[in-house]
Amino acid sequence: MRNSLNLECILFIVCFLFIFSCKEDKYDYPEQVNEFIEAIEYESLGKVEPNVEYQTVDENITRVTLSWNIEDTIFQDDWRLKIKPEFEPNFHWSPHLTPTGDHIIPQHVFRSPALVVASDTKQLSIVPDIDLLDKEFPGEWYMDLNAPENELILGLSQSRIKEHVLYTRESGAFYTPGKLVFGFYIMTQEKQEGIDNPWRGLNKFFWENWGNKLYEKGEPLSQDDMEPYVKHTYNWAFHNWKDEVWQYFENDKGKEVGAPIFIVNVTKSPNFPGESSEREFVSIWNQAWFSSLRSASGLYRYARRTGDDELLQYALKTKELALSFPQKEGFFYSVVGPVGKFETGEPWRKVYFGNSNRNPYTGSPEESPFHILDMSFTAYLMLCWFEELEKDQRLLNYAKKYAEGLLKKQDDKGFFPGWLDVNSLKPMQHLNQSPETSMSVTFLLKLFEITGEEKYKKSALKAMEAIIEEIIPSGRWEDFETYWSCSRYGSEDLVNQKVERNNMYKQNNFSIYWTAQALLKSYKVTVDRKYLEYGQRTLDELLMTQATWQPPFMYVPVLGGFGVMNADAEWNDSRQSLFSELILEYGDILNEEEYTERGIAALKASFSMMYCPENEITQNQWEARYHFFGKEDYGFMMENYGHNGTTSKDGIGIGEFTIYDWGNGAASEAYNRIIDHYGKELLMGSKNKT
Structure with a gap:
């Protein structure tokens, strides 16, 4: 009986520590975010907690940044942040499949990176802040979409190729002393035209903020004459x-x-x-x-x-x-x-x-x-x-x-x-x-x-x-x-079938x-x-x-x-x-x-x-x-x-x-x-x- 009680106590302590190893940030959200997001949970990096800031870009866009002041090199294979929508989506989209919890969407496929979920009345999109990724960065960024658990996930991890071409997490990530900044945009929509076409606002956002600036410089060629x-x-x-x-x-x-x-x-x-x-x-x-x-x-x-x-x-x-x-x-x-x-x-x-x-x-x-x-x-x-x-x-x-x-x-x-x-x-x-x-x-x-x-x-x-x-x-x-x-x-089992984890x-x-x-x-x-x-x-x-x-x-x-x-x-x-x-x-x-x-x-x-x-x-x-x-x-x-x-x-x-x-x-x-x-x-x- 005593051994059984000890085991129950140990299990309770393990579960307690696991639950509180993720911080839930439910304060200081802009009002527009509160209506769309139930919770944002993030892990510490080593023992260092991030400083989290919210910036209202406009009535439908919020910029979120997390920053760490790292004093000693941190070795951590995976860091992740989970966003739980306030509503139950019936539509999901991501740029790459993640059929299991081991799979991730690595930065290699960040062409116009976003995670999108929607119901009949609400749409929520998460966009990595690629301005931060464009600078010197010690880790690889990733995204993930877990439809059954209603989770949108961002993270940092090395990756490896499993199938042609899907990616899974790989060990070996580390972070050297200095300031580390990670960020993303929260984009929300309740207007019917935005829900009917969930891509228009995202495409406009990507082109106005990044694509047009490069285009105006003449990219992707060194000359206009082809x-x-x-x-x-x-x-x-x-x-x-x-x-x-x-x-x-x-x-x-x-x-x-x-x-x-x-x-x-x-x-x-x-x-x-x-x-x-x-x-x-x-x-x-x-x-x-x-x-x-x-x-x-x-x-x-x-x-x-x-x-x-x-x-x-x-x-x-x-x-x-x-x-x-x-x-x-x-x-x-x-x-x-x-x-x-x-x-x-x-x-x-x-x-x-x-x-x-x-x-x-x-x-x-x-x-x-x-x-x-x-x-x-x-x-x-x-x-x-x-x-x-x-x-x-x-x-x-x-x-x-x-x-x-x-x-x-x-x-x-x-x-x-x-x-x-x-x-x-x-x-x-x-x-x-x-x-x-x-x-x-x-x-x-x-x-x-x-x-x-x-x-x-x-x-x-x-x-x-x-x-x-x-x-x-x-x-x-x-x-x-x-x-x-x-x-x-x-080709053997998915034709005409959805990947359940991504819907x-x-x-x-x-x-x-x-x-x-x-x-x-x-x-x-x-x-x-x-x-x-x-x-x-x-x-x-x-x-x-x-x-x-x-x-x-x-x-x-x-x-x-x-x-x-x-x-x-x-x-x-x-x-x-x-x-x-x-x-x-x-x-x-x-x-x-x-x-x-x-x-x-x-x-x-x-x-x-x-x-x-x-x-x-x-x-x-x-x-x-x-x-x-x-x-x-x-x-x-x-x-x-x-x-x-x-x-x-x-x-x-x-x-x-x-x-x-x-x-x-x-x-x-x-x-x-x-x-x-x-x-x-x-x-x-x-x-x-x-």
Whole structure:
């Protein structure tokens, strides 16, 4: 009995000490904070308690700082602060997944960092004070979101990569003598428009406080004129690296067709001292990521503008290649590759047609199913070519034939399936009601605009309503890249399921983009402001994945660049070139200068990873990793930065390959398209101050 009593006393003392090891700060809150926050709890750092200060920025924003005067070095693996909302949220958002209590959102993914929760009447956002992080700081910052416990967490800890790419805490943090300052902003909202679009206020806050200031200085490039980068791209692809990059063959009509190869790595450089190697199978793609037709349309625009007939012929051969992909009841393949061996710089003698192997079923392109998304994107590009570049009737006929097959696959709700079996043409198991449908909406509305046939518009708007009803409210931004690219976390058990601890789906911004694009097209066709309002909300969610500052731990310029998903780590991803004009379009229609600046910054960021003398900082990073690089390699450009989750001043974070259609060729296409649509003057808008 006595032993039992002692044990109970010990347990009581342990629990008492644990509870009071966290300080609860419930006094001196500004009134606006009291209405939204039940408690803020924070730990001591070693035995040192912080000095806590609250500063009212405006009626909806409060700045909180915690400071410590450290006399002796403190070794502490983890320090955290917990914020408990006063209300029960039904909506949660964070920039990265933390599926367990061991996971954290490290500063490496702080592009526009925030934690957001909302109910039907209140919204609360927590934003790390990145002005403090931008200075010398001994520890790494992190965030965390625990939805079941209704906790928003900020902290300090080292991190390590577990999955590709999620992070967990790591031991080893320490704090040297001196003053240490940590801070964050509390942003509150009760107005209905703010709750309906939880991203607008945050995006405005980030851009006004950080993004615009860097943009006005000309970042992320050293110059406003992007023409030199385009010249480097085409000189690299069609001259210095031509034998490795340009691939061609005769189609079944005896015409020479071709396009730049899917991917080349650094070993293909004319300056590489060893034997070259292939990173992936030799092929050419017309897919939602890697689209030779998209790149060729940009090359066509450039050749037309500069009078370069040689480049024009390359563009036309790629158009012919797209028309050479065989159709089956309208559906068509997205990949072509050589059969057997071939010599570098020589034509392929025999080819196969297949599909993207980024799918749930097989890694073989020859066995992969038809992907509706890929076909709708390619058919849309055909219509754009027909409308803006050449009235080649074959492009319209090809797209219409596909559309007739597509309409037959729409389900009762309005969705189009994900993949079709190449033999039976029946829908397969995955993503049959996903936001990939949005790309088909944009395609069908473009076809309606060209042909005037109402059936395309009717089908598209039915699909758009399904997206509005079932995808946007819950943030179910799932597409092929979310699960079946390099970040495969959740592909076995999370498809169509939320991560319980975060009350969020694994999300990819590619499908957010397609949806914002489809909503804008729906608005333009119908002039129904509902589509514009949903479109702006969706665009603002997309912009939460855009970099709005220059972290000290990023060793290349990153302003305006985009990340990818809430379970990956790259910055400056090539998708920003695709996103750029859409952001500009919303800026035009909504008369919102912030969007215009963000769109231009995104386009500039599309070139910021290029190896060339105009990018001195980036060039130094390339040469730190690949000492053999020289002028023949100007134009080489990795698709992103920090892909594996780490960076360093010695070149860690720099990749090893170029995908022309998802890198330099894609960036050049976006530039040439925007020049045609808006004029070069728009892109010279930043002040480039020194």
